[in-house]
Amino acid sequence: xxLRDLDAIEMSLRENGPIALNHIIEESSEWTIKxxxxxxxxxxxxxxxxxxxxxxxxxxxxxxGEDGLVLSDRLxxxxxxxxxELATVIRSGIIKGEGVNAMIPKxxxxxxxxxxxxRRLARNESVTxxxxxIGYNAQESDIVKWxxxxxxxxxxxxxxxxxxxxxxxKGAGVFKPTDTDIWMPHVQCTGYATYILDERWL
Numbered sequence: 001x002x003l004r005d006l007d008a009i010e011m012s013l014r015e016n017g018p019i020a021l022n023h024i025i026e027e028s029s030e031w032t033i034k035x036x037x038x039x040x041x042x043x044x045x046x047x048x049x050x051x052x053x054x055x056x057x058x059x060x061x062x063x064x065g066e067d068g069l070v071l072s073d074r075l076x077x078x079x080x081x082x083x084x085e086l087a088t089v090i091r092s093g094i095i096k097g098e099g100v101n102a103m104i105p106k107x108x109x110x111x112x113x114x115x116x117x118x119r120r121l122a123r124n125e126s127v128t129x130x131x132x133x134i135g136y137n138a139q140e141s142d143i144v145k146w147x148x149x150x151x152x153x154x155x156x157x158x159x160x161x162x163x164x165x166x167x168x169x170k171g172a173g174v175f176k177p178t179d180t181d182i183w184m185p186h187v188q189c190t191g192y193a194t195y196i197l198d199e200r201w202l
Contacts, residue, residue, distance in 0.1 A: 013079035025129040029056040032133035048140040131183040138177035149182045152190025159191045
């Protein structure tokens with residue numbers, strides 16, 4: 001009966017996971033647009049704001065990662081992995097004749113060991129949404145023609161290479177807002193982009 005209940009838990013993760021992640025992505029996008037626009041003096045209309053959010057959500061949820069999967073596929077895989085780990089502990093406990101009280105600490109350990117993957121995925125997609133919002137928001141603006149990519153706290157070869165690249169002869173790390181390769185250089189990237197404002201508007 002307990003093992004059958006795991007099917008319901010797995011289905012719940014598959015159904016509620018995308019809803020929760022979409023909420024995180026949308027919040028990250030909205031926060032980015034409001035905060036960055038306020039700091040830089042860039043204004044966008046309400047329709048542009050909504051359009052940027054829609055683009056960000058589509059990009060993040062439909063983007064194929066290094067693993068060849070989209071976000072829903074990754075959630076599907078994670079929910080299956082968590083279910084399998086829990087099932088292994090329960091089966092082992094039943095075979096050994098352990099009671100529920102003996103299994104609970106082991107199940108908690110599995111939960112702690114596996115849920116970091118969900119937190120990691122949420123953090124990764126939130127930061128990707130932040131960088132995508134910078135790009136899409138810049139595309140909606142008349143005064144932002146370029147963005148500059150900066151390597152983050154956890155510098156990797158990929159981030160440093162992008163931060164030093166002079167793709168358009170405009171300087172190190174300067175890209176068009178449409179250059180999506182700076183939105184997700186690698187998993188767990190902490191790199192970020194800033195606006196370069198058109199001097200005519202300064």
